[in-house]
Amino acid sequence: MRSRDWGLRIGTGLFGLVLIAIVAAIGLELSRQSTLSIQKFGIDFWRTQTWDPVAGEFGAFPFIWGTLYSSILALALAAPIAVGIAIFISEFCPTWLKQPLIFLTELLAAIPSIVYGLWGIFVLVPAVRALEVSMPATLRQLPFFSGPPLGVGMLSAVLILAIMIIPFTSSVSREVLKAVPVAQREAAYALGATRLEAIRAALFYARTGIVGAIMLGFGRALGETMAVTMVIGNNPQVSWSLFAPQYTMAAVIANEFTEAADDLYLHALIEIGLVLFAITLIVNSLSRLLIWSMASTQRQSSAAVAIAGEAAA
Amino acid sequence: MNRTARRKLLSAVFVGACTACVLVALIPLALILFFVVSQGISALNIEFFTHMPTPVGEPGGGMANAIVGTLILIGLGAVIAVPVGILSGVYMAEYSGSRLAGAIRFAADTLNGVPSIVIGIFVYGIAVLPFQQFSTLAGCVALGTMMIPIIARTTEELLLLVPATMREGALALGATRARAVFTVIMPAALPGIVTGVVLALARIAGETAPLLFTAFNNRFFSTRLDQPIASLTVQVYTYAISPYEDWHRQAWAGALVLVTIVLLCSVLSRFATRRLERMHAR
Numbered sequence: 001m002r003s004r005d006w007g008l009r010i011g012t013g014l015f016g017l018v019l020i021a022i023v024a025a026i027g028l029e030l031s032r033q034s035t036l037s038i039q040k041f042g043i044d045f046w047r048t049q050t051w052d053p054v055a056g057e058f059g060a061f062p063f064i065w066g067t068l069y070s071s072i073l074a075l076a077l078a079a080p081i082a083v084g085i086a087i088f089i090s091e092f093c094p095t096w097l098k099q100p101l102i103f104l105t106e107l108l109a110a111i112p113s114i115v116y117g118l119w120g121i122f123v124l125v126p127a128v129r130a131l132e133v134s135m136p137a138t139l140r141q142l143p144f145f146s147g148p149p150l151g152v153g154m155l156s157a158v159l160i161l162a163i164m165i166i167p168f169t170s171s172v173s174r175e176v177l178k179a180v181p182v183a184q185r186e187a188a189y190a191l192g193a194t195r196l197e198a199i200r201a202a203l204f205y206a207r208t209g210i211v212g213a214i215m216l217g218f219g220r221a222l223g224e225t226m227a228v229t230m231v232i233g234n235n236p237q238v239s240w241s242l243f244a245p246q247y248t249m250a251a252v253i254a255n256e257f258t259e260a261a262d263d264l265y266l267h268a269l270i271e272i273g274l275v276l277f278a279i280t281l282i283v284n285s286l287s288r289l290l291i292w293s294m295a296s297t298q299r300q301s302s303a304a305v306a307i308a309g310e311a312a313a
Numbered sequence: 314m315n316r317t318a319r320r321k322l323l324s325a326v327f328v329g330a331c332t333a334c335v336l337v338a339l340i341p342l343a344l345i346l347f348f349v350v351s352q353g354i355s356a357l358n359i360e361f362f363t364h365m366p367t368p369v370g371e372p373g374g375g376m377a378n379a380i381v382g383t384l385i386l387i388g389l390g391a392v393i394a395v396p397v398g399i400l401s402g403v404y405m406a407e408y409s410g411s412r413l414a415g416a417i418r419f420a421a422d423t424l425n426g427v428p429s430i431v432i433g434i435f436v437y438g439i440a441v442l443p444f445q446q447f448s449t450l451a452g453c454v455a456l457g458t459m460m461i462p463i464i465a466r467t468t469e470e471l472l473l474l475v476p477a478t479m480r481e482g483a484l485a486l487g488a489t490r491a492r493a494v495f496t497v498i499m500p501a502a503l504p505g506i507v508t509g510v511v512l513a514l515a516r517i518a519g520e521t522a523p524l525l526f527t528a529f530n531n532r533f534f535s536t537r538l539d540q541p542i543a544s545l546t547v548q549v550y551t552y553a554i555s556p557y558e559d560w561h562r563q564a565w566a567g568a569l570v571l572v573t574i575v576l577l578c579s580v581l582s583r584f585a586t587r588r589l590e591r592m593h594a595r
Binding site: 005007008009011012013015016017018019020022023025026029030032033080081082083084085087088089091092101103104105106107108110111112113114115116117118119121122123163166167170194195196197199216219220222223224225226230250253254257258269270273276277280281283284285288 | 320321323324327328330331332333334335337338339341342344345348349352396397400401403404405407408413414416417419420421422423424426427428429430431432433434435437438439442458461462465489490491494515516518519520521522525526529546549550553554561564565568571572575576579583
């Protein structure tokens with residue numbers, strides 16, 4: 001009988017190994033396909049700013065800048081809102097409203113990226129342009145708002161990214177808050193705490209998990225392709241300005257990959273993909289570690305409660 | 314007393330701020346749905362589903378080839394992904410404490426987080442470059458790769474929802490573990506797993522980036538696996554960035570079709586999972 005158990009274990013385990021093999025293959029294949037550019041440019045690839053396929057000069061700094069700048073700003077905008085939503089749904093929300101709200105935020109996550117992009121081009125970008133035009137001249141002196149008001153550019157990309165990552169961060173935060181023992185909050189209320197004070201205690205308890213949830217949203221933002229490509233303006237420049245059309249790593253791959261005529265060009269683009277893969281891998285692994293560590297401390301503490309209960313009995 | 318009042322006020326402000334967050338997030342959702350429906354419905358007609366794209370300047374036409382293309386792509390993608398996804402999900406659920414299960418779970422979560430554009434490059438390297446040809450098959454491999462982790466994790470979660478007493482009953486009657494899994498536990502979780510697969514299909518049907526340089530695009534009707542093929546998403550993208558008013562209208566219609574598919578599948582899956590959860594609660 002045990003030997004037949006091994007049949008199940010090996011039969012299904014092999015398919016599980018396929019998953020691991022795919023992840024390894026992605027890393028290997030991307031490294032193999034980017035050797036030309038890695039050998040030719042080395043680390044300079046990430047420091048220089050000239051992106052001139054015709055002359056064979058490739059510097060990817062503007063892309064990594066655009067990706068990080070847009071993702072960090074989007075996160076700064078989305079994280080407080082997402083955590084606020086999670087708190088509202090898990091703490092204050094009337095029961096009848098809970099499921100519909102969860103459904104709506106999930107819907108926001110399910111809308112295809114291309115639909116966000118389409119909406120971005122025809123609705124968001126004109127609105128952002130109007131906003132930029134109406135910005136007072138004194139503010140326009142600031143480096144963050146310099147340049148002509150085009151509509152397409154960093155600001156549009158940040159807004160659309162923020163909308164897209166809110167549901168991810170809020171649903172993971174909600175799960176994390178659910179894992180905080182109810183006794184914690186009850187104890188706070190029993191001591192006369194207000195709602196804010198009780199939730200602050202819960203948030204403190206859940207802090208690692210919430211940081212993990214925020215990082216998960218960051219990972220999403222880094223890799224987001226279509227919607228950003230359609231609104232960011234696709235111009236490889238490094239600028240602090242929110243009005244400036246810029247470029248991201250994912251967007252340059254999407255736009256130029258099929259046009260890459262020579263091998264060096266192709267390898268340069270794949271190297272960008274390789275680094276994007278590596279960054280998202282690290283960010284995602286870190287966020288999972290944080291969320292998991294939160295889950296396991298919770299298990300320990302509930303075990304501690306159980307032991308204490310037994311001791312009392 | 315003064316201090317208490319201040320604490321209460323702060324708390325009320327906080328509750329208000331959280332409520333405001335929800336409203337702020339719902340505004341873009343409402344705006345997107347409003348524009349997709351209002352712009353899409355005016356361009357959507359029977360012709361959209363039955364006709365081929367027309368040349369620029371010629372009114373009318375539809376996305377028949379792209380709709381068929383998307384169906385072929387996700388259908389064959391599922392053929393690749395469903396066996397791998399479900400069986401690795403079974404492994405993770407059955408041997409959930411083992412080291413390999415942990416590694417598979419990590420790989421699945423990693424693969425889920427890999428940007429779709431990177432999947433596109435990867436499949437370009439293994440399925441397009443060697444044959445020097447964009448093809449339907451390459452598109453299927455790309456979409457299949459993205460489906461596997463979603464299906465695997467859903468299967469795992471749903472199998473773990475099946476009450477332990479059912480497994481214990483089967484084992485007590487002398488069934489082997491394999492038999493318990495495939496004749497007792499799997500059937501109990503099947504409605505959930507099927508909706509999980511449908512949900513994965515719906516999500517993947519909305520993917521554009523991995524198709525850009527695998528399945529590419531095709532102006533013509535094609536069902537050949539070794540040729541490029543059109544898809545709804547890539548077609549919407551092409552039309553959206555074009556300068557033609559007619560094509561923009563078609564893009565909105567395509568977006569409406571995509572959103573409708575996603576919406577229907579989410580509603581469907583909610584019903585199915587709720588039923589399963591109720592079973593679990595009992």
